[in-house]
Amino acid sequence: MAQNGNDGGGGTHLRPDPGLFDERYNSPAALRTIATELRTSLDAMLGKGGRPNGNIDQISTGNGLSAADIGQWDDARSLASTIGSTNAGAKFAEVYQKFIEAYQSVVEAVETSADNHDRARRANEGGS
Numbered sequence: 283m284a285q286n287g288n289d290g291g292g293g294t295h296l297r298p299d300p301g302l303f304d305e306r307y308n309s310p311a312a313l314r315t316i317a318t319e320l321r322t323s324l325d326a327m328l329g330k331g332g333r334p335n336g337n338i339d340q341i342s343t344g345n346g347l348s349a350a351d352i353g354q355w356d357d358a359r360s361l362a363s364t365i366g367s368t369n370a371g372a373k374f375a376e377v378y379q380k381f382i383e384a385y386q387s388v389v390e391a392v393e394t395s396a397d398n399h400d401r402a403r404r405a406n407e408g409g410s
Contacts, residue, residue, distance in 0.1 A: 309399075310396040310397075311396075313392055313393075313395055313396035313399065317389055317392040317396065320385070320388065320389045321389050323385075324382070324385055324386055324389055327378075327385070328382065338379055338382055
């Protein structure tokens with residue numbers, strides 16, 4: 283953020299924030315780290331992450347989630363019976379799938395942003 287200062291001639295000038303161009307603002311490496319963490323969660327939602335519960339395949343196969351998948355407390359058992367039903371379970375799977383698709387778009391946007399920053403940096407430095 284710029285700060286006002288006196289330029290010695292009676293006027294004022296803007297002093298740029300000394301951290302304005304720090305790498306943390308435009309770091310492709312930081313963006314890729316974030317994208318990797320997001321993709322790990324996405325993979326779990328898709329059943330690829332090795333986590334035993336909460337993936338779309340469990341919900342959309344028709345078997346639904348069981349209380350063992352969600353938890354053993356009373357509310358978890360109630361939720362499992364609702365999710366496992368043919369009407370509520372199908373609707374839940376549909377909404378969850380839409381969430382996964384939106385989440386995947388976010389992951390891809392972060393990855394694309396990192397690529398764009400890398401390309402811009404190389405172009406600004408005279409590379410290709």
